[in-house]
Amino acid sequence: MADLVAGVDGGNSKTDLVLADTEGRLLAWVRGEGTRPHREGMVVTAERLADLMRRALDEAGRPADPVAVGAYFLANVDVPEAEQAALRLLSGLDVAERVIVRNDTLAILRAGAPAGWGVAVVSGAGINAVGVHPHGGAARFLSLGDITGDWGGGMSVARAGLGAAVRAGDGRGPATVLRDVLPTWFGLPTVEAVALAVSTGEIAVAELHGLAPLVFAAAEGGDTVAREIVERLGDEIVTMVTALLRRLDLLDTPTPVVLGGGTLQNGQVLLHDHIRVRLAGQAPLAEPRVLDVQPVAGAVAEALAEAGASEAAQRRIRSAIAVRPSPVRDEPGARPANEARS
Template sequence: MPDLVVGVDGGNSKTDLVLADTDGRLLSWVRGAGTRPHTEGMEATTEGLARLGRQALAEAGLPETTPVTAGAYFLANVDRRAQERLAQRQLTQLGVAERTVVHNDTLAVLRAGAPDGWGVAVVSGAGINAAALHPGGRSARFLSLGDITGDWGGGLAVARAGLGAAVRAGDGRGPATRLRRELPAHFGLDSVEAVALAVSAGEIQVTALHGLAPLVFAAAETGDAVARSIVERLGDEIVTMVVALLRRLRLLRTTTPVVLGGGTLQNDQQMLRDHIGARLAAEAPLALPRVLDVAPVAGATAEALVTAGAPAQAQERLRETIATRKPPDASADCAPGSGPR
């Protein structure tokens, strides 16, 4: 019988876990809460991942004690080498797989979208991050600790900026915007000021503001200048990150794939994509941007299959299955996390 592998893409707002075999057959795909060791602790995070793995085995009709040959865990908020080693050590102690590898979730996007496994990847989901791999093996990433390390972007930042701009439009500090009318209805309230007061009082969680991001993007597409400026700011930040990584790895003069992943980049935000493309064409003309056309967990499963020694055909088969399969509904609390991504 073929061996079993697990591929995990742990984002800020949700975690996707795919159980497959080394023939490339998808056995189950489950979804749980995001990986937030910076607020919940690494022990709680890894125990949650272990539970999600047992759920995947159960949904595949297998005993929870069935051995897994290899597990590849690409996790948000695991940004430094020491964190990766800690997560790997704890997952190994929990017995999730005979061989376990741990990386930041940004590299799952790169693994899923770069044909040769190197280049630049940007994840813009609830938050934002980027990383790069040189064809010679060198890597570059950001410290990614939020405001204190200069980070801005992702759906939560877009939502917060939209809410702030709407409040400013009402008190005279900013230009008019349709966001004043459209954002409060998301929470069933009468005004953006009421939303802000509810957040301040703890009646609405800050992370729940993430649901406003699609309204900001929609307003931008219909010509709202304030919303458009927020979307363009996100695009500018993404380009800044890409160019910085290309410069650090001395790839500005090399044709380099740039993989764009995460909810705000994979959800058909054409204005944002066009803005990124135009800016990259001017600042890094040899960069080849592409939007990831498959769930990032495909990159994690590819890594797991390689770790288990599976053939390339198995990777291709599993990727095709993931690309055509609808992701599962969240089986746990999937509210966006409060960290930098």
């Protein structure tokens, strides 16, 4: 019987795959591009994920060995039809003997709520949330971006920061240090030059995500405009959490609320404080906690559970993921010095 399992956390901007054995030993941890089937198609996404699995097996020195269970928790797989399409394609590519496909929010919940229920928010490049009732019912959002009323994550923060900086220069908005700090990310003289470069395609829209840490830093430094943007993100997170608690009839039940993803797991004190204050007012029994391990730990936990691994194996892999630095992606146009801040 195959003794390998794989857990995959696919976000908008990056995908982590951890390969382990059923004793909980970490064998490989590789990182690839984001999971964007809504833009690139599910076929391309599945093939890229299969390539990532091959990379992990090669790194572990076991390129020909079968994988018993592959648990894929993927961003932008938001409806049952998308889950089924990903499951069918990944199964056809033989990534594992048994393939599980879920939305990436459930990896956050699996990693941060030991009982398996509660609310989880993922705020990375984008934003989403899910709620699971202790009796098994679930609630989620359609999460298709602007057309379904979504705002949040690093990309929304970055775009709002750039827009606010332009408005500060043309008289439509208040002064902000963002006018000075944002262009430095791209080595350009002004935010107007950045906006023009995006409009002509010289700068890809996805690269704007790198501005988010600068907005957070400006907010922590006291800039009023940046602070309002960060607080807006906190408000959106609280709105999502309370909506899920209401839909699941959990407002009167002490409920774990797990906060994960790049913009929530990087020590953003202002954001965390704002969320806790607002949540205390709207859902006082909610129990917010910032995930203390990479979300991929939740995916690996699911794979190990499906493979029948012991609790000791679960603890062992979680500890290994917690202490090992995440792999750094090496892609054209990447700016590694700021990777950990986004």
